[in-house]
Amino acid sequence: MNSDNNPKGKISDENPKLNVNKMQKEFVEMTQDFDIDSSNPSDLEKKYNAFIQNSQKEISSWQESQDKQREERIKRRTKNQKIRQKRQEQMQHRRQRNQTRTQEFFKKQQEEFKAKMQELEIHRQNRVNDRKKIAQLTSTESKLQNQAILADSQNIQDQIRQHRQDLRQKRQAARKTRQNYIQDSRKDYHAETKDIQQKNWNRFTRRQKRRTERFFNFQNRLWWRGYLSLLAWILGIFLILMAIIYIFKLMGIDLLEIISTT
Numbered sequence: 111m112n113s114d115n116n117p118k119g120k121i122s123d124e125n126p127k128l129n130v131n132k133m134q135k136e137f138v139e140m141t142q143d144f145d146i147d148s149s150n151p152s153d154l155e156k157k158y159n160a161f162i163q164n165s166q167k168e169i170s171s172w173q174e175s176q177d178k179q180r181e182e183r184i185k186r187r188t189k190n191q192k193i194r195q196k197r198q199e200q201m202q203h204r205r206q207r208n209q210t211r212t213q214e215f216f217k218k219q220q221e222e223f224k225a226k227m228q229e230l231e232i233h234r235q236n237r238v239n240d241r242k243k244i245a246q247l248t249s250t251e252s253k254l255q256n257q258a259i260l261a262d263s264q265n266i267q268d269q270i271r272q273h274r275q276d277l278r279q280k281r282q283a284a285r286k287t288r289q290n291y292i293q294d295s296r297k298d299y300h301a302e303t304k305d306i307q308q309k310n311w312n313r314f315t316r317r318q319k320r321r322t323e324r325f326f327n328f329q330n331r332l333w334w335r336g337y338l339s340l341l342a343w344i345l346g347i348f349l350i351l352m353a354i355i356y357i358f359k360l361m362g363i364d365l366l367e368i369i370s371t372t
Contacts, residue, residue, distance in 0.1 A: 155227045162216050165322075169212055177205055187340070200339075215325055219318065226314055233307060237300070244296065 180201050188194040259281075358365050 155224065158223050159220065162220055166212065166216055170209075173205065173208055177201060183340070193343075219321070222314075223318070226311075230307070230311075233303075237303075244292070248292070 181198070184194055184197050184201075188197060355365050
């Protein structure tokens with residue numbers, strides 16, 4: 111009774127909310143500088159795992175704060191030991207369900223993120239292998255061309271001596287044209303591949319962001335269910351008391367008058 115009249119001893123009924131904006135900002139900062147061609151997927155995966163751990167800790171801390179406030183409200187508002195014990199058991203079951211839901215959600219997020227990182231790593235390895243193959247093919251082509259030129263030069267040495275200057279110019283022009291063609295084809299291929307991968311990556315990050323934001327907002331909406339349950343209990347107790355008073359009144363006994371006189 112004294113704690114209800116004393117403002118210093120009163121527990122606040124206001125429920126703290128998750129800092130969703132902070133989590134979303136951390137997620138955006140973590141993914142916006144990632145480049146699918148130059149960045150290392152394993153580094154981003156480590157950062158994402160750290161982000162998941164921090165998010166789970168923050169949700170766990172928030173849930174502990176919620177449970178502590180609910181326990182304080184049960185102690186203050188419920189005098190019946192059985193009812194108090196039953197509500198504490200309900201609160202414990204709700205806490206376990208929330209923990210299970212949180213663990214399953216983040217486990218699924220990590221699995222999807224890990225699969226995406228593996229896909230990017232395979233893409234990076236394929237790009238490296240393509241460069242090696244292109245270099246090998248270019249080297250082999252140069253060797254074959256040089257061998258052909260040497261064979262022709264042995265058969266037509268007189269013609270080569272007369273037209274050496276023209277042949278050198280033609281070879282240079284052909285080499286330059288070939289190099290330009292290879293470079294242009296390589297640029298077009300990598301640009302198209304990067305554009306496709308970037309679009310896939312952007313869709314993936316947007317989907318992860320929306321799912322995380324919906325989950326955090328859903329956690330913030332769970333607090334009002336406890337209030338509805340508490341109001342239902344209070345209304346039920348009030349109706350029972352009114353029924354008892356009405357029954358005694360029909361019997362000729364006015365409980366309100368007896369209580370007021372005592």
